[in-house]
Amino acid sequence: MASKVMEYSYLNAEQVGFIEEPQNEETLFRLEMSGGEFCGNGVLAAAALAKYLDLTSNNKFKLESSGANHPLECYVELSDQYSYQVRSAMPVDYNYRKWKHEFQGLQLAGRMVQFEGITHLLVADRDALTEDLIEQLLKELASEIAAEALGLIVYNQDQAGYSIKPCVYVKQTGSLVFERGCGSGTLAVGIHLARKRRESVRIDVKQPGGSTKVEIVVDDKESVIKKAFLETEVDVTCQGTILI
Secondary structure: OHHHHHOOOOOOOOOOEEEEOOOOOOOOOEEEEOOOOOOHHHHHHHHHHHHHOOOOOOOEEEEEEOOOOOOEEEEEEEEEOOEEEEEEEOOOOOEEEEEEEEEOOEEEEEEEEEOOOOEEEEEEOOOOOOHHHHHHHHHHHHOOOOOOEEEEEEEEEEOOEEEEEEEEEEOOOOEEEEOOOOHHHHHHHHHHHHHHHOOOEEEEEEEOOEEEEEEEEEEOOOOEEEEEEEEEEEEOOOOOOOOO
């Protein structure tokens, strides 16, 4: 069903999440992504939806999500009629290591950031990585790396700041999408920079669909990441029934 919803003739969506009853009494509801993966933008969108539907009168509340072991605290403010400024905590349970791979004559190297529900491969900007090559590469790696979803995040830093070109493959649905925005990919870039600098970071990361702010809080004494947040503006654009 998720694959059908994502088709051009329906919603032309990048990912699909389902709202379910929460498992924890302190949370409003649970966001279950179609492939069981974690989706940072899905959490931000779900938080905005909670306010749009008036599920709570509070600006601060908690949600559950697939791929996250703990409830995530969200803060939402109305910025326009159907627009919301959303800030949400992100999971900080992750593995981080160097990554390299040879593919069609290209020597690729970067960092791998593994969350419970999604694994991201971070690669510095490579002009040789065309969309066709990225698609082939992700499908090849998906057979080698155990993860509900696998993302390739091509990132770049210039005078204007940081930017990413995200592509995500979800195994269960078979979907491969060059996303306009990737919250968990943005989170992975933030974690990489915090690890590299050994300090807290707060940056804006530009992506095809806009900009998302990531904040990584590092304990100065232990040099350990304690907290992580994503923040962006979310627009509620439609509401209705999908006829499948």
